[in-house]
Amino acid sequence: MEESTKVSLQCFFCFSDQFVLPDEGKAILSGDLVECANCGRLNDYDSLMRVAKRKGIEWVEEQVQEMVDDFTKQLKNVFK
Numbered sequence: 001m002e003e004s005t006k007v008s009l010q011c012f013f014c015f016s017d018q019f020v021l022p023d024e025g026k027a028i029l030s031g032d033l034v035e036c037a038n039c040g041r042l043n044d045y046d047s048l049m050r051v052a053k054r055k056g057i058e059w060v061e062e063q064v065q066e067m068v069d070d071f072t073k074q075l076k077n078v079f080k
């Protein structure tokens, strides 16, 4: 198990991020349904990815904002 991304999928019903994954080597395809390992309900993979990507973008924006804040602080220190 390797953590390849900070963006994780989340069940629409119980918000668990645990899913029943298909057999190794079998990819989840667009249009597939993925079963939640917690509540057992089926989530539409395309919708899950859309939400995950939106979260991913928010995460990136946060990181950039933090960098800008740090940089601004450093600048202020320089001109003290």
Ligand SMILES: [Zn+2]
Residues within 6 Å of the ligand: 011, 012, 013, 014, 015, 016, 036, 037, 038, 039, 040, 041
């Ligand atoms: Zn669930």
